Amino acid sequence: EPYLRRALKEFVLGIHPALDRANNNTGGGGMMKEGSVITSYFVAIYNCSTVLPVRALRTGTIGRFSAISGTVTRTSDVRPELLVGSFRCKKCGLVAPDIPQQYHLTRPPLCRNPRCQNRNPSEFHLEIGGSSTNRAQDDEENPNSGGGGGSEFVDWQRLRVQENADEIPPGSMPRTVD
Secondary structure (H helix, E strand, O other): OHHHHHHHHHHHHHHOHHHHHHHHHOOOOOEEEOOEEEOOOOOOOOOOOOEEEHHHOOHHHOOOOOEEEOEEEEEOOOEEEEEEEEEEEOOOOOEEEEEEOOOOOOOOOOOOOOOOOOOOHHHEEEOOOOOOOOHHHHHHHOHHHOOOOOOEEEEEOOEEEEOOHHHOOOOOOOOEEO
16 A cells, blocks of 8 residues: 555646645645645545456456456445554653554554653553644643654545346355445
């Protein structure tokens, strides 16, 4: 997923270089829009030239962008998924920013503060509300904050897709993909 995110960002910035200039002018935050900063880009891809039936999915399509056609038969609730986490040391208060997450909660193994001897990952707690509008003032008030942003979450949902009825060979059971 990080490769796809980086590739999409490069693609969008290649088409709209003004977004990169706005990103540099705002200190890395993103494009200015009426006093606010856009920090994330979301892309919707539709009308793909090649749409595969569910039965055509093979191991060669793993790790590649593929569009499939089918019927959604089951959905889960929409849940938050942690992409990048910022963790605060419970002993000294220093923030370890931008820890990438992959499918499970990954805490820092040790504190970056050389005077803090915290080497226990359970002694870090997740910083959720780190999107302060005046981060410089917050850093002056708490010198151990260590800068960095808050944690980044995205919506996550599981779908079960069943192949279309007209694509099922006679006498076969429909295939499903989660």
